[in-house]
Amino acid sequence: MSNVLIIGAGGVGQVVTHKCAQRRDVFTEITLASRTKAKCDAIAAQLGGSIKTAQVDADNVPELVALIKQVQPKLVINVALPYQDLTIMDACLETGVDYLDTANYEPLDTAKFEYSWQWAYQDRFKQAGLMALLGSGFDPGVTNVYTALAVKKYLDVIEELDIIDANAGSHGQPFATNFNPEINIREVTATCRHWENGQFVESPALSTKRVFDFPEGIGPMNCYRLYHEEMESIVKHIPTIKKAQFWMTFSDNYLKHLEVLQNVGMTRIDEVEFNGQKIVPIQFLKALLPDPGSLGPLTKGKTCIGVIARGLKDGKRKQVYIYNICDHEACYKEVQSQAISYTTGVPAVVGAIMMLTKQWHAAGVWNMEQFDPELFLEVLGPMGLPTVVVDGGEWPEL
Ligand code: NDP
Known part of the structure; x- marks a missing residue:
């Protein structure tokens, strides 16, 4: 076709x-x-x-x-x-x-x-x-679609949103990033911003930590608040949201290495002079770190990425947790990649299917929360990323 x-x-x-x-x-x-x-x-x-x-x-x-x-x-x-x-x-x-x-x-x-x-x-x-x-990946991407689903099906008014990204997998390397190291480190070391009462509020990178007890046997993990791009489009297109935060899990070991690399200047993105040549330290660092692609056969465990949306339903306060669990080894078996690449690549293909079959199609520049979430999720599950919805329940405030 x-x-x-x-x-x-x-x-x-x-x-x-x-x-x-x-x-x-x-x-x-x-x-x-x-x-x-x-x-x-x-x-x-x-x-x-x-x-x-x-x-x-x-x-x-x-x-x-x-x-x-x-x-x-x-x-x-x-x-x-x-x-x-x-x-x-x-x-x-x-x-x-x-x-x-x-x-x-x-x-x-x-x-x-x-x-x-x-x-x-x-x-x-x-x-x-x-x-x-x-932004047709997982976050951004599926997290925007989950938020749109919470608004369409589970809440009358959404007021608070926590996007929570856990990688409970382990690759056994002393230090490696699961996707492009330069992009990953730029994101993690950037000043944090979250949405509160109509504006983005800044805080130092990785300065806010919570423990969240993840479902399906993953258990409690440390999550750190970060700025993540989907918050900008979601709060623009769903203006009832008063507070939006993004959380990602990091191991103590990852953070220890990152802190040292930062302290010695290896994460700098500006040019420095070295032996008469100009180099960008973070690009040099990328050349030294393991290629994320090489982690595929080594990575075991699961990812759990989802959103907790809180708001009103029939005049009462209510929350819904919508997430996906993805298994690194199962991904490798299927497409020879670990779950981080898989959870990004599959939604990109589903977005492409939505566009090419005209289920999502309109002239202009669009973000994912602007289209019907159910059409997307109907294709996403059979393509390898099923959705779990916990409607109600008592998830702790982050
Ligand atoms: P990689 O670094 O593994 O791959 C990037 C690819 O792009 C490489 O093949 C590289 O080529 C190629 N490339 C880079 N520059 C150019 C250029 N100028 N012309 C042509 N090709 C180029 O990155 P990932 O696959 O991990 O990430 C891909 C994208 O996915 C990124 O934009 C990343 O931010 C995004 N992403 C999104 C996520 C989400 O959930 N929304 C999560 C994870 C990633 P070469 O091989 O020669 O270096």
Whole structure:
């Protein structure tokens, strides 16, 4: 039915390609393009060579335009890095093709997480009759959809939202990140912001900690409050929310390494002079750390990502907890990737299915909470990420 172009052959790109290949009813032709073509070819080989591959520098709009004209896709799935969002959106506009990504644009030299740059494309996409779906991963992505589900089905008014992301998996390495180390460390070390009474309130990075008792045998884990991009779009589109917070689990060991790396300047994102050459310390650090892709066969345990929404139902205060549990080893068995890449890649493919089957389709730039959540979740479960809803119950305030 549709020809798709996937850009980015990293951890997430691998899952997206495998999952598109499982749904040939929708994705009749698949092309995977990235900076390093050998990585695309390795993924194609896992799939018996049933997809096409190409080389592209996604920072370069004319190169992207030439590739899109050659491939002629109905949709571009961008799972390269957040730095490439705007160039790929520009190329989609120039060639008249729909666009989907999993992370908001970030300038290379500032760790600034906001949708302003991409929302500025609203009029251009509308006028061209094209659609851009932003943040179709897990968080952002499924967490936005879960929030929309809480509003649609379980609460009359949503007032508070806690998004909680637990990785209870272990890879046995002294220090490694589960997705691109540069993107991960920029996010974790950024000043924290949460939404309270109509504004974002700042606090130092990793300064607020809670213990949350996760379901399905995972048990209590330390969670730290972080800024996460989906809060910006969710509080804009669902304005009854008075308080929104994002929590992520980190082990003491991860935090110990991170603190030392930060203290010695290895997480800096500005250029420094080294032996007559300019280097960016965090990019050098990325080159030293284990490739997240190599963690696939080593990682055991589960992830639990979800939202607790609190508000009013029939005039009474009520809460609902909506989450997914995903098992690292089961993911590796299916698509040769761990659960972090899997939980991002599968929703990207479901978002693509929503767009290509026109179940979610409108001209303009959209976030995930703006469409019908039930249509999305009906496809997400059978694709590997089932949803659990605990309607009511007494979850502690975070
Ligand atoms: P990786 O670093 O594993 O992969 C990124 C890929 O993009 C690599 O293949 C890389 O090429 C390619 N790439 C980088 N720059 C360019 C360029 N200029 N032109 C062409 N290709 C390029 O990252 P992940 O797979 O872990 O993450 C992919 C995306 O998913 C990121 O944007 C990340 O923020 C997002 N994400 C979203 C999550 C969510 O839940 N919403 C969670 C986790 C990740 P090369 O191989 O040559 O380096």
